[in-house]
Amino acid sequence: MKKTVIAVLILAAAAAIFVLLPGDEKKIRSNLDSLAGYLSTTETDKSLATLQKVSKAGKLCSDPCAVQFQSFNIDRNFDRKELTDHILMMKKMLPGTRFSFHDTSMNFPKEDRADITTTLRLTGKIESDQFTDAYEFAIIAEKIEGKWLFSSFTVVEFMEQ
Amino acid sequence: MLSSPPTPVPSKQLPRIVLSRKIHNFFLPSLDARLVRRILITGLSCYLLFSYILIPMRIQGHSMEPTYRDGSFAFCWRPSYLFRDIHYSDIVTVRLSGKSTMLLKRVIAVAGDTIEFREGILFRNGKEVSEPYVKYRMPWNLEARTVATDHVYVVGDNRGTPMSRHRFGQVKRNRIMGGVIP
Numbered sequence: 001m002k003k004t005v006i007a008v009l010i011l012a013a014a015a016a017i018f019v020l021l022p023g024d025e026k027k028i029r030s031n032l033d034s035l036a037g038y039l040s041t042t043e044t045d046k047s048l049a050t051l052q053k054v055s056k057a058g059k060l061c062s063d064p065c066a067v068q069f070q071s072f073n074i075d076r077n078f079d080r081k082e083l084t085d086h087i088l089m090m091k092k093m094l095p096g097t098r099f100s101f102h103d104t105s106m107n108f109p110k111e112d113r114a115d116i117t118t119t120l121r122l123t124g125k126i127e128s129d130q131f132t133d134a135y136e137f138a139i140i141a142e143k144i145e146g147k148w149l150f151s152s153f154t155v156v157e158f159m160e161q
Numbered sequence: 162m163l164s165s166p167p168t169p170v171p172s173k174q175l176p177r178i179v180l181s182r183k184i185h186n187f188f189l190p191s192l193d194a195r196l197v198r199r200i201l202i203t204g205l206s207c208y209l210l211f212s213y214i215l216i217p218m219r220i221q222g223h224s225m226e227p228t229y230r231d232g233s234f235a236f237c238w239r240p241s242y243l244f245r246d247i248h249y250s251d252i253v254t255v256r257l258s259g260k261s262t263m264l265l266k267r268v269i270a271v272a273g274d275t276i277e278f279r280e281g282i283l284f285r286n287g288k289e290v291s292e293p294y295v296k297y298r299m300p301w302n303l304e305a306r307t308v309a310t311d312h313v314y315v316v317g318d319n320r321g322t323p324m325s326r327h328r329f330g331q332v333k334r335n336r337i338m339g340g341v342i343p
Contacts, residue, residue: 103259119257123221130231132221134264136257158257159315159330161303 025106028114028141028148032101035060035150036120039099041091050091058084062144062151069155097124112143117156214239215342216260224317224327225265227296228252229341237263241340247271247313249285250294254338255315263338266315266329267294270308277305281320297321313337 022030038057041050064077078086104118116139123132140152190196211217216237220229229235229252237254247253247268254263269283269290270276276285278301283290301324308314308331316329 102261103257105258117258119259119262121262134257134262156258158336159255159328159332161306161330 024108024114024143024148028106028116029104031060031141031148031150032104032116032118032139036099036101039087039091041095041097041124043096045091045095050088054084054088054091057087060150062142062149065150066140066152066154068153070157071155094122094124094126097122106141114141114148115139116141216338218254218263218265218341220265223322224319225252225267226319228267228294228318229265235265236342237339238342239339242337247334247337252341253313253315254341255332255336256338260338264315264328265341266317268313269316270314272308272310272312272334274314275305275307276303276314278303278324294318295320299323311335 035057038053038060045053058080061080061083063080065080065083066077067083068075100121100123102119102121104116106114106116108114116137118137118139119134120137121132121134123130125131136156136158138152138154138156139150141148142151143149144151216239218235218237220233220235221231223231237260241251241253249268249270251268253266253268255266256263270285274285275287276283278284280300280302281298283292284305295318298320299322301320303324311334312331313334314329314331317327320327
């Protein structure tokens, strides 16, 4: 009986360590969730709060950060200022839109680099019409000065007209 | 040890008592190892069934209207194409990076077919295709193109939006997750 209790306790401790210790993958997932939160907008967002969110979103990305979106002919590096300006513009165009990442998987080809595949889902309203959209993203995160920062965003164009 | 003789039960009442016991045991079973095993097996079966084989989906968006309306509910039936090929007019689910977000589209052409839209009318291999499921139609124009090997061409039923705002095109066969029920 004692042995069983000890085995259960060891398993519980191992599970707790696994759940509580912040691994690289957990840190990157948490950054993705934060990014989604900073990109999301509510119709009642105050200007100052919006600016703070945009600045925080920018700080999660490297400077410069590569963005590739073939459908919109975008394929270049954006510096921090440019990136935050574009995020601000997007937030103004999409008030009341929720961003969220789903089906995220990642692998680590190097110790300081993570290749992420994820789906970005947008739900919101445009002129009182509910809309939903989803895009698959290939993201690269790099560990720069001890911090995981997103260095590249590529929209995966899996549907070709 | 004291014992009392069992109370005699009239033979006509026996089936009723057995039935009521069965009903009682069904709705209020005693918590024993057998029940726990049953619950675990049922839970695991449901998890496997609804996670990998018959995936419930809430439809969001208007691209498949009027066949599937925004907010309606359906299932993705994964084994649909295990034993048969994808046919014209099949409604399929197309995965993105996983199975929690999928696109619902209709197959209009398979590998090797040539398709084009002329004023909203679909032409496959040069012949006009009747599409009774399309109720809203805008004058889409798309030059003829051939579907690549190992691809299928999918489009939504709601053609009432401008072509630039509708996501459609050829997708790799391995992105098709399955068919749709109902």
